[in-house]
Structures are given as structure tokens and as C-alpha cells.
Amino acid sequence: MLIDGIPKKALESSNDFTVTIIDQTLLPHKLEYIKLENLNDCIKAIKDMWIRGAPLIGVTVAYGMYFAIKDNPSDKNIIKSYKLLLNTRPTAVDLKWALDNILNKTLKIKQKERLSYTWKFSRELEANSIKQCSKIGDYGLEIIKSKMVQGETFNILTHCNAGWLACVDWGTALSPIYKAFNEGLDIHVWVDETRPRSQGASLTTWELSKHGVSNTLIVDNAGGHLMQNGKVNMCIVGSDRTASNGDVCNKIGTYMKALCAYDNNIPFYVALPESSIDFNLKSGVNKIEIEERSNKEVTHIRGINSLGELSSIKIVPDMVKSHNPGFDVTPARLVTKLITDKGICNANSKSISELFKNN
């Protein structure tokens, strides 16, 4: 998508075997690029959330394996690196999918072939991610078009960041929005702040605004009121992991937005690539291990101080205890449709398995 008119991606590899990412922890205040040069860079990039988002994590761990093999292509090092990368973020299923693919294949081929295989795999994963997200956008665009009323602004609510910053390009939830904008449709996006890390405030408003899409930031508490008062035409969110019955594990707070949409007869869509579906997981509610993140995410907030410097403040005294689950699970019954790179389906086992049976 565009940053002030110039096309950019969240991760860019080039023919000289370099991989560059944006340090998303500095957004929206600073735009800085980081070169990933070894396995540790990739682990740090994920753990410290320089990059985040299930699809982008998937591509990054692939390059992590590439750097690991470049350093040492032995079975032992591949298995060790696999484990290190697998443990960076426990919830995202794309991560495991990419790692399993590389592990299984590289252990079967000669050591000297492993590096070039992994580079090629990673590049393809990167390119495919863009294609998949673009397809999600095409399918989602049809839904938006079918629901728009001539002469009226179409209001879409989204939670967290499932935009191009979470993928390589286009995004999942935001891809249909970019497609609609690029076609000149009159859309407006309500952006949930998404505490505790505020990815909505920091990333979604930034990437939408930079591309030119009209958007308004709201606190996570406000969506229900807007939906109750006819200010939201549809919701679209992403998914970190989708169970085979359509239960959706996504950023903490998604479940409550789905409940609200359901209570107000507003369609609630989840946009996701096939790789985020965990076909081995029958259902998600109370079945998916939820990542417990640092309390500091709750108690400290970063922004620009009165001197114009990026700094962190503590919002509560040290005596305050806090608890910080990173994701929640939205039951399939609250999901109107899944928008995938392979097409649109209902959030149930039958519809999902029908859509993906030939893939």
C-alpha cells in the first residue's frame, strides 16, 4: 500500500538475500527500517514485536530458518532453530505452518541444498502472502459493494491491526477496505484503539491515513454505542488462528465486538488466509492456549511527550496488579462469514471443509 504516495511493504526481501522490515514499535511516531541479518534478529523482531500479525510472522520465521541454515545447515541446528522460532509467539498458527514445512522438507534433502531451498520457499511464501491478501480483498470487496447504499458513506469497524503491516501487503481485514478505496467507493473506518498495545491507534490509523482512507479512532469501549446507534454498517477483523468449526482466535476484545454486532444485526466478517486455519482443531472456545503477555503492556503507555520525544509513562502505581491475556476466541455462531483467499464461506465445519477440500 502507499505511504504518502509511495508503494511500500511490511517486509521486503531482495535478490541480494537481504530482508528489510519496518520497526512497528516506533509507529506511528517514526518510520524506521531494520535489516534482518541472522536468526536472532528474526527472533527479536517477533518477540519484541518490531513485526507482528500472523501472516507477517509466518514469512519472518521462514526467513529466520533461512538465516539459521545459512549459519549452520546441520539437522541439529535446524531442529534447534525451529524450536526457538516456534516459541516466539504461541498463538499464531501461520508460524507453525511455515516452520513445519521447512523442517520437514530440509531434513529430507542434502545439507548443501537446504539454504537455497529455504530461500526459495521463503520468497514464495512472501509472494503468496501478497497474492492471498489481494484475493481476500477481492472477495471482501464484493461483500462491501453488495451492502453499500448509493449516496451513503459505508462505515466499517475494525479491531486491532489486520492491515498490510500485519501481512506483507494489502492486509487481511483491511484488504477489502483498500480495494474499496482504490475503486473510489465512499467508505469510512472506525478504528478500535485496541488496548493494551494499541495497534489500532498506532498502526491501523497510520496505515489507513497514509494510504488516504478516511478513518476515525475510537476507544475499545465505544464500538457498542456506535453499533447500537446505526453508525456501523459492518465489522471486519482478522484472525490469528481459526478452528475448523469457524471459531476465531483474534486480538483480545474481538469477542465483545462480535457480540455487539450480533446484538445489533450488523454483519461481522473475519478475513483470513488459509494458513490461519487450524484444521486439526475442532473448536476454539476454551480450547486454544491464550498467550499471557507482560503486565507492562497494561501499566505503561508510549507516546510523544511535551518535548516531542518518544517516551513511556506509567499509568498506575507499582502496587496495582494487572493481568494481560493477548487474545480471545469468538464463537463461530457470532461470525457472519469467513472471507478467505479461496472464497467466502460460513463459519462452520461443513462450509469450511467444502471450500478447502480441493486445496
Place this chain on the structure above:
Amino acid sequence: MLIDGIPKKALESSNDFTVTIIDQTLLPHKLEYIKLENLNDCIKAIKDMWIRGAPLIGVTVAYGMYFAIKDNPSDKNIIKSYKLLLNTRPTAVDLKWALDNILNKTLKIKQKERLSYTWKFSRELEANSIKQCSKIGDYGLEIIKSKMVQGETFNILTHCNAGWLACVDWGTALSPIYKAFNEGLDIHVWVDETRPRSQGASLTTWELSKHGVSNTLIVDNAGGHLMQNGKVNMCIVGSDRTASNGDVCNKIGTYMKALCAYDNNIPFYVALPESSIDFNLKSGVNKIEIEERSNKEVTHIRGINSLGELSSIKIVPDMVKSHNPGFDVTPARLVTKLITDKGICNANSKSISELFKNN
């Protein structure tokens, strides 16, 4: 309630005609008292949210009228001051109730009697508020006791601050919690941060901790996940305005918590004094004017910086637009019971009018 073992109130008047409040905008970082000395102090205290919470606002406007009449007891000044105080916060109904009472009475009596009448009225309002909140606590305590299981911690989720800081003492939603704690019951409170002003993080964690009640801060997004996973036994919130059918207007985000509780069969209670019921309002959903507050509440956050100073940071660049509704309306169908100073009733017109018909 207690601050480090010493009994304190959110507003204290004394026989020498002085009124002292806590500057709640500095909490939880600093505890500072402010003396209210004239009408403007009272207006500023409400508008700048040195004090907030429907019951406490009600008492403060009464003293505002006292100071106005002390300055000038004419009809003209009483009417002018009434209007100024009425416009400080549009949502709270306690405010109008107190002001109407003073206006109607003082205009009927001699000028020289107005000051002493208003002082007496305000003092009684203050004392009654404490009694009402204590009664709410007694009724709520019975509910807690009836639901507790021997040997298990009882987990209560609350939103915003409906504690003694929102009233004069005890609180509304927190009053049953203090009563339970004072009886030695094993309770724990999940405290919603309550963006944008973060009254949960700033005030509720502070007042509960200072009194000794076990509590844990969570972001507003986390409650759904906790409820879905059996970590919440009941919810209690306050009300800024209650329609005669039981619809509840409370801090933005309350509606979503009620939806979650309903979806997980968790009882959702609203604790309120009679004065917060608007008997003239048949229903609340889409009927109550919702206060639009400053965008700065969304885009700026206050806390302690690395130098230990209280300071404000800007979390998004100036290009980001935001929208900030202060309250939402929870439909009566999601409310298990209303806990009032007159007893417990169902959230419907029949039950409410039966409970209050003799009052």
C-alpha cells in the same frame, strides 16, 4: 472508606461552612485536597472532573447553589447559577434532581432564609448519599453472600469507578464489595481500565487497594475472555441515569460488558441510588443524549514519566481523527437486577414502580 487505615470521604463539609474535595484528576499518583469556596470552584470541579460520579456531582452542585446564594440570594442569581451548574455535565440525572429541588424551594422562600435552607439541604443530601450508598451495599452484600461458594474466591468484575470516589462514601457498585470485604469474605475484583479517562485504572484500583480489597487491573478488551473462561462470578456497575423501564446509561463500554455477561450466564447487576432514576424517561436506548467529550481524552494519556513526574503523552499524531462518546445505554433485558437504596428489583417498569411507589 479507608486510605491506608484512615477513614476518608470524597467530599467533606464541616460546621464552619467549608467544603473539601479530593482532586481526582491527580489520582492515583497524588492525593491532594481542594477547598471549594465559591460557585466557580464548584463548576470547575465538575467540568474539569476534579470530582465525577453522578451522586458526588449531585452533592457538589447543591453546595454550588449554596455558594451562589451566599454571594447573591436574588431570584435572578439563583436562576443563572442553576443554569450554569445544570450545564456542567449533561448526562447525570442526580445533578438535575438536586438543582430542581433547590431552585423550586428557594424561589418560594424569603431571600434571607435561602442561604441557611440551601446549606441545610446540601448537608442532608451529603449525609443521605452516604446512607443510601450504605443501604445499596447491604442489599448487594446479600446477593454476594447468596452466590458465594465456601472455600472459593468470589470474582466480581466492575467497569469505571462507582466507588466512594464517585459518591461521598461507600460507592454504589463498590459498596457491596466493601461490605463483603469488611465482613471478611474472600472476594477479588477485576477492574476494567475504562478508557478513555481510565477511571478504573486511576480510581477504582486505587480506592480498592487503599482499603485493602484484592483487585486486578485489566484492559477493557479482556473482560469477555475472562467471563468466557469462568473467571468472573458476577458483574456490578453503577448508573449515571436509569430509565423507568430499567435501561441503564453508564460509562461507555458498559453495554458490551453486559452483553458478555449475558452470553456467559453471569449475573449483571447495576447499583444505583433512587436519585439516578429518571422516572420521566420511559426507555433509554437511543433516547438519552450522550455527552460527546474532548478528543484529547482519546489521544492523550497521563501518567508518571521516567523522571517520576506526572506528565501527558500524545499517543497518535495530530493527523488522526477521533470520536469520544462518554456513555452508552445498556438495555434492561441484559440487566439481572437493580440494587438500589430501597431494595432490589428487576430491571423493568413494573418492578421499578412497585419498589418506588411508596417513596
